[in-house]
Amino acid sequence: MISKKIKDIMQSGSAIRAMFEEGKRLAEVYGKENVYDFSLGNPSVPAPKAVNEAIVKIAQNTDTLALHGYMLNSGFESVRKTIADSLNSKYGTRFAFKNIVMTVGAAGGLNVVLKSIINEGDEVIVFAPYFGEYNNYVANVGGKVVVVPPNPPTFQPDLKAMKSLVSGRTKAVIINSPNNPTGVIYGEDTLKELGKILKEQSEKKGEAIYLISDEPYRELVYGDYQVPFLTKYYDNTIVGYSYSKSLSLPGERIGYLAIPDEAEDCDNLLAACGVATRILGFVNAPSLQQLVIEQCIDEKTDVSAYDKNRKLLYNALTQYGFECIEPQGAFYLFVKCPIEESKFVAKAKEYNILIVGGKSFACEGYVRIAYCVSYDMIERSLPYFKKLAEDTVK
């Protein structure tokens, strides 16, 4: 009785969500402390204290009708202005409130922008490995994903391959840096070149190819790495942001889209995003959380905790003989499978280690290990990773 499309998606499943649910099951059988669940990007660092303080203050001091009522579909103007000002001071951009559309997380934002630009059959280029949900988001609006093959071992985007995949139906390119699942940050030179190619190709096509930058991990960066701000390198850039990771609020569903004046048809596109927010059933981003963001705009998550995890796990796994690029941002390790992927995932599960196969990211032969977990759990898992290496690494 359920629709064909959803049935197909259920059968192929979200391996990530399936692992997450399997983890809950195993925890019941073996005890939570004996299951090493690295499946989900669910932050392990608590939200900054200021978040809950802001919630209390807002609930106690804001007029209830204003706090919980409808606002414009694109969100409270004051919140959007605060975000615009913050971006401008950080990145030297020139956003006004009208350039910001509040969204139900980055997932909501991506659906909104795709609904706003994609006609049936339009193509959206993505770089493997990529977050598998993009396939669903693009399909929701009748678009078609075109995949640029992975480019190991650096996992920088293969721009030559991308250029060859641009067609008359190409409407957008999605990038995600710091990247889920590799942790790689796309370098400035790469982005300049990407902008140059897209500019040429847009001119050739006679209309803009939008660059959609999915940036939930923008603030999760280690050491001296920098995440270049995309609108500087290409005018037709749409930034999709989420506070899920940067403020550890994934369950609250709060983020935004930023579209600069330089983008083709900018005002129309912003209006379309407001309308798409409405008709897709989001209506608006949750009102209380919008006001929380306004109060907490300068708050940051504790990246050092993820960095500690990263070092512990990366050093141990490479010492055991696994091959892996050192992540520069986000909170994932993307490890090469020493044996066939599904066998490796199954073998790991024998040790109660839950990880997600690269197939879910269009990059077979790898696994993603989400290290946004407790340091303690990583420590406890290491003997089992060692055994896994002994079983599988030649």
Added chain:
Amino acid sequence: MISKKIKDIMQSGSAIRAMFEEGKRLAEVYGKENVYDFSLGNPSVPAPKAVNEAIVKIAQNTDTLALHGYMLNSGFESVRKTIADSLNSKYGTRFAFKNIVMTVGAAGGLNVVLKSIINEGDEVIVFAPYFGEYNNYVANVGGKVVVVPPNPPTFQPDLKAMKSLVSGRTKAVIINSPNNPTGVIYGEDTLKELGKILKEQSEKKGEAIYLISDEPYRELVYGDYQVPFLTKYYDNTIVGYSYSKSLSLPGERIGYLAIPDEAEDCDNLLAACGVATRILGFVNAPSLQQLVIEQCIDEKTDVSAYDKNRKLLYNALTQYGFECIEPQGAFYLFVKCPIEESKFVAKAKEYNILIVGGKSFACEGYVRIAYCVSYDMIERSLPYFKKLAEDTVK
């Protein structure tokens, strides 16, 4: 550069949202106290005090990772159980937590359930007048709306006409009682008959035709009227609920779907709704608000305030000579236009009275007046409604 579909929707526009935005503009020109904005269903009764108290308590006492983190896409089990228990005690149903899927308001819930059941070209029957967004929700998933003509002056659903519109592609029927825009409650006999017809037609078709009951106004009922609970009258019923009106939380985007075990393919359908919640980009209903609902399950809005508004406006308008069915629930009057609809709406606007034409609800020749506003504003507006009557009623 924007997609054709969204362009069409932007051109036809949401008359409701356009009026809401026009109201903001007029308020700047004439002063807020001189604009009588009856355009939007934005509750004027504040949320019960317990809501903000619950927010404070939860923010102060809940583990931050659990509070703001991801949960299952269908929502926290404890919240779903609380809702199931509450429904069971009120309506004698037998819901368990698994029968409840938390959603981003009723708008989110409707999109989720339509995504779960509609194949390209499937038909969804609605009864005019109806909330115009249904057109977009059904179109989002490639379905087709089939409209049963309005049935004035009672505005009870015309079941004979509905039966004649059932086809081999009919997948669902949406009803909304208490109704937006008429305020009418569909009677028990009508619902029994509706259930009987749908059962016969499902058997004839060889698969279930789902009845989707959109119930944001279920608790907003005046006098002794009762809103029958739909799952009693037809097994294949899916209830979509929202706390937007019943707890005055429209900006927070919190509601649920309830699907009884009796519904065909129930478990599969519930799983599909969880998946649809994920892939449409909602991911989950906002986590804090889910917990608020758990705390405030027995809270009620102050219906008497809306009732006072209803009586004041209904009595005055009918006294001035307007024709209108007395609303039994929700917070709308659906008034017959004494002159051509668009002229009447324009004439009202000359007096700074903002109301929405019936065309937006597939029922031309009427206007919807949302009386979820301050009593004071209604009082101030009456002299202008009187003038409007003098200008237009013959």
